[in-house]
Amino acid sequence: MAKLETANALMELREALKEKGAALSQANSPLSTIQVKVTMATCGIASGSKPVFEFMKDELSKRNIPAKVTQVGCMGFCYAEPTIEITIPGKSPVIFGYVNLKKADEIIEHFIRKGEEIEGSIQINYETA
Amino acid sequence: MAKQIRIALRNCGVIDPERIEDYIARDGYMALASVLTDLSPEAVIEILKKSGLRGRGGGGFPAGIKWEITRNVVADQKYVVCNADEGDPGAFMDRSILEGDPHVVLEAMTINGYCTGASRGLIYIRAEYPLAVERLKTAMGQSRSMGLLGENILGTGFNFDIDIRYGAGAFVCGEETALIHSMEGLRGEPTVKPPFPSVEGYLKKPTNVNNVETFANIPIIINKGWKWFSSIGTEKSKGTKVFALAGKINNVGLIEVPMGTTLREVIYEIGGGIQYGKAFKAAQTGGPSGGCLTVKHLDTPIDYDNLIAAGSMMGSGGLIVMDEDDCMVAIAKFYLEFTVEESCGKCSPCRIGNKRLFELLEKITQGNGTMDDIDKLRNLGTVIKETSLCGLGQSSPNPVLSTIDNFPEEYHEHVTGKKCRSKVCKSLMQYLVVADKCIGCTLCARNCPVDAISGERKQVHFIDQSKCIKCGACMDKCKFNAIIIN
């Protein structure tokens, strides 16, 4: 990572990163891709999110589904850990709770690949500043 | 559905905490950049003061004023301390922020350094938070290599760096003076304030101590302006508060709600109501030394002042929900047990008084209490609160006092009726055989570990109360529901 010598350099970097990030979720962008966020805070890891994270990474690539799988901090749904959030370009993100490997498989096959609605989604009940 | 607004948690669950790019893409370090290039320290402090942000670590002291005090003390060296000790059992707000968004704390501490004139920051974190520590270290490495921490930040000539210090897990070490002594290698016990750390803190130098969540609010206040922030919340408590919902509630987890949200909204709308559809009885806020809120407080807007008026406090944001099955005397005893463990022992009211409170509660839950004991609890509790040296003792009697105030009948029942309506206090329970239902199968007698049950085959059985240890084995085994608890 290069040193940022000025505040402007930081702003430029931010703009570039923002554009790139926005492009990921746009349906018609060349960069667009499915984004998977796995909750990997202490509560998530304790409930087994690590294998889910590995599973999503490995299986999506094995099954040739281009996707960006990242770890994130706590989403707040501790009662339903592990939780993962899926964003299909052009659509709103959907959060799933109680995700084990079986559920993860179902999410890949039905929700992501076939675009079906499946059980176990958690309604996002907050607004983010 | 009632709205949660995520300000302190805005990046948690959104960004990859190990990637600084993710943070920057969400306007990370923009506040620092604008502070360093466009704003004087006074101007930043003014923004904070106008925003109405109060400390989230428990005391609720206005952050802007604290920064100003630290700034105004003349000294050759000052320090910024982030209090990440989070000792309340069941609380994990700060841990979640550090694990989900470590950069926000680094950015805010650096801004604080700029405003107060400190060039060194220290994060005091409990050693039991290894993941948070790891992520903090990663984040510090990244921001250093990008010139956002360390020497000559963003080419502005401002220097600031941060170290991590580990706490050994004593609850009282979260108290700021104790925390400072612990960092100095001394016994982790509080000292009398004043002098406040802002005037004389770490190594006797002015030290600005803020909580993790307080820091997490700072950058966005600078980015979005104090007007935006102060439009959220109540008159005297601005912004949001993160709570860790726990206990008999369906959606256990982290929530962030605007100040002024009612308990009813929190429990029934956000928390999904009480488990198994049971009745709500009380909610404990403020951690082990908070008080309980009851049905009559369900529609009280939650903010610093209302909680204190209700005999509790905001604390760091633990919110534990109790239902009809919880015995309030036993709950008070449970919390007292914690404070007795965690008192540092420096001052007599807390060291000895809490022990005596605990003993009195134990006496009552064992069925040996008198009405006089309830008076003693009240007097002792009040004296401990008003004479203790630090916040621990000044609040530790809250669970007792507020349960006596809100549930006097439960105390009276324990004392005069020798009864625990919630069937929690074992000594007050009696296992009885219902003659009509008992068919004399002898199963209970054979399973009683202390041979307290007698009776011939096909005859009604009898439990000798003097032998019974209240293990409940008989009740579990009886197929005819012939054993009940009185």
Add this chain to the structure above:
Amino acid sequence: MNMVKLIIDGKHVEVPENTTLLKAAKTVGIDIPTLCYFELKDMNIENRPGGCRVCVVEVRGRRNLAPACNTMVAEGMEVFTHNIRVLNARRTVLELILSDHPAECLTCSKNGNCELQSMAQQLGVREIPYAGEQSKYRKDTSPAIIRDVDKCIMCRRCEMMCNDVQTVGALSAVNRGFMAVVAPAFEMNLEKSTCTYCGQCVSVCPTGALTEVDHSRNVINSLADPAKTVVVQTAPAVRAALGEEFGLEPGTLVTGKMVAALRRLGFDYVFDTDFAADLTIMEEGSELLDRLTRYLKGDKEVKLPILTSCCPGWVNFFEHNFPEMLDIPSTAKSPQQMFGPVAKEYFAKKLGIDRKNMIVVSIMPCLAKKYECQREEFKVNGDPDVNYSLSTRELAHLIKQSNIDFNALPEEDFDNPLGASTGAAVIFGATGGVIEAACRTAYELYTGKKLEKVDFTELRGLENIRHATLDFDGLPINIGIAHGLGNARKLLEDIRAGKSQFHAIEIMACPGGCIGGGGQPYHHGNSEIIKQRSAAIYREDSGKPIRKSHENPFIQELYREFLGKPLGEKSHHLLHTHYFDKSVGDFIEE
């Protein structure tokens, strides 16, 4: 100085800013009770942990009560020191403290002199409503000090003394919550710690948690044994303080009555440690001169400054903390330990009795001497040169037990030959006195001239560290003085760093010197008492016909008859000692 106006109990008060409510109240005659607070005014000693909370008062507008010892005055403050809320809280706090305290007053050595006991009386506590479990700890007996910390109220005075004043660090708070107590690290025995037995912790403990090991029984038994000749020696500081135990004004000299009392107690010979102090000057002064002359001649082997060695608390301190500097202090024994061999090797022979049949008892202001007299190197075939060392307080108890009306006693004189002393010896009891006495002799021996001005007032006072340059007939001699081990440490660190400018340094472990020793009557934080004792010591000196040790005729006789000359063969054997490295050994043993 900015003045602040406030109202305390309806009275208008005006005091400088940064005054505590406690002191502000005192200016208008309001005496707020305290337990943990402790101060020795003008001596830089203060304990203000704010822990006991009996001093709480109500400040209008504050939610909680405020500790008067730790709350500063503010303009317009309105304070109530004994309204019903305050009285209830104060009493409840005291009841709590008492509920965790063994009610053993009848058999407690602090009975009648205990601050907790008097507070219970003052607040009229008649029952303890909050009874419950009491914290229990192991009793710890060391050669000088007993720790019975079931009686500890966590006032932390001892910790402040041991850590801040003495910088020994043998005592600190351990454990948490209800089991918190002040103890050596890991709750090991004091004997295994770096404790110097200076006794300063004992002298400030408000309760019976820290007391001296009492040897008066042994002394009574010896006195009752017809086969034993029992000899007593009394240290200079004792005569300036003993009277306090009998209601006399602090600073009353009771030398003659003390001698009379000791005779009535049955001691066969009442001698004076002052005699041995004169002897110490002969040896230590000669050593100083010897080192100085060799040093001035350019002898590289010689180390300066020379440090006095007459305080065993101080000796323990440097053995623990400065083991690499064991060759710097004078090798002269303390007066107590010089007296021992003179009594048992010289006087016993004179009497024609075996040393085993002589019991030497010392009366000391000091607890370290209890340890010192047990040191192996001060025994001959297991027989200690000094058998028992009693504190001033123990002597007072003995006198009271023996139905002696102290105040009605006549003044009597010490026995000879070991009872004769000079003014130089008396001032051993106050900080600066030893070095002043040494200079009186060294000056005359070095210059061969008569010292006209005997009083070196520049060496006196209570300042923590003092220094002065004396004129030895054209040769400037730099003298340093420290009392209190924390101050001593500073001077020693300078020496270690090669920065010391001194030729000679006097060190006393106790603040004020032996007059403020750990075995003296309790001063309860009144530094005036220490100052009065000091004044008494110098008064006794100026009233003495002979004021230089080398002019003591009995000392001269002792050298003629027995010792030969200072630093001679016999002196070396009987009056000098060597020191041990105790830096780590004690720790490893356990």
